[in-house]
Structure formats: structure tokens, C-alpha cells
Amino acid sequence: MAVAPEFWVKYWGVRGSIPAPGADTVRYGGNTTCIEIRCGDLRFAIDGGTGVRLFGDALMRQLPVQVTFLMTHLHLDHVQGFPFFAPFLLPGNQFDVYSALHNGSAVEDVLRLLFAQPAFPVTMDMLKAEIAFRRISPGDEIRFGDVAIRTAWLEHPGGVVGYRIEYAGKVFVHCSDWEHPRDGSLDPVLLDLCRDADLVSIDATYTEDEYYGRKGPARYGWGHATHDQALRHCKAAGVKQILLFHHEPSRPDDALDAIAADIQQTMPNAQFVREGSRFELL
């Protein structure tokens, strides 16, 4: 019997910059970036922020597992969960971890620092899963069976890789830790990556007042976008469903609700994504 096609995306961590647990962030979640993507019987994940611990716990109920990790970049909030990703410890599990070079380093260089004293007692040679580190150059297209993945190099300190994943005629794009042009123009690389996508999760860390320094310091060059600029780019690219992502760590649930209510008056297809939520593309 043919297997019914599946294409879904699950958010195990949506918070930006640093984990933000607490009573004020329970509804949107406090874990940093980790996204699971299922295309038929192929399983992908983007980044290893603290959400990857929860993803790992779910995988432990389905052993053995095979997952292809796609790294956006190597900032701490995108790698810090890997030491607590339990499936790395067990033989029989297989992982391919793709990353570009950021400031001359790949993901395995950063993991060797994390999995070593004095940072952590478990070292890389204690990981019994098969872990293969693979290099990508932004702009590369990678194919896994019927899944086509396009990559793009986006604006962020040290650079960040955006991913466009196409399967069964549907398109999912993840483009977080991206900063929009400061002069009000549209970023052509981002527009091209997001063009006519069905579902996009996009960096939307700041309010306009925060970004332009009307509330606290100006955030120019910090590598993140405003809500307005993320929405403007998605609208120009013809995105069907927009998930605002990489929530500012000090932004409580009530503040996200208030901004979302305002946005949805004109763009009902946009929302702040919540930890634990899952979106079906098929």
C-alpha cells in the first residue's frame, strides 16, 4: 500500500538570542531555535537551539532514527541544545549535519568546543550515533529523493543560510536571523528565496521603535528584522502563510498578543509562531 504523502513543520523552539523560560513566556515558549520538518519518510531539522532537547526526547520514542540537520549559522542560540540531544548518545542513530562556514568555522568546530571540558563533561568521542558533518556553500541546491532544498546567504553578522524546501508541489522557507536593508529597500535575495512560498518562518525580532533606537539603543547591524519589515518582504514575495519567528527574549506573551492583534487587522495570514505548534503543508 502506498504511504500517504506527508509534509509538515513542527516548531520545538522559537525564541531568539537566549532561552527565556518563565511565567510570562509560557504560551509562545522560551526555547531557542529548533524546527522539525517531515517530507514523506525523510526527516529534517533546522538548528540545535534548546528546543532540540525536546525534539530529541520525542525521537527517543521512535528509535533508531535518521535526521538531516540543516544549520542556519553557528551563534550560540542555534547550537546550545546539542549537548542535551539524547539520540546523539546511542548507536544505530544516523545524523547528517550540514553547515556553511561562518567566520571560517563549520558546525563541527563549534560542537568540539561545546562537547569538551571545561564547557561540558561529555566529549564528541562519547557520542555513539553516526554523525556525518557536511559542508554547503550558500546558493547550493541539495536533493534528497523528491525533496529539493535551495539555500541562500542572507544578511547577519557572520552570515546566515536561509532554506527553501520544496516537496510534493509545496514550499516551506525558513529565513531567520536575517536583517532587512536599513534604507527601506527590499532585499532581493530574501524575496527570491521566499517567492510564492506556502509557509515561511521569518525573523521578526524587533518593533520599529526598538530597531531605529526610539526605544533603547538602535539595533542596526545586530542581524535581525522588525515585524513590519518581515511582513512587508513576505507580502512582496507573495507568501501565503507567515510565521513571525525569533521572538525577542524579553517580549512577554501579552506583548506578542497585542502586536499580533494589530497585525492581523491587515494581514490575517500572519502570526507569531508558538513553541510546539505544527503546520501541515499537505
Ligand SMILES: [Zn+2]
Ligand atoms: Zn538567533
Ligand SMILES: [Zn+2]
Ligand atoms: Zn544569529
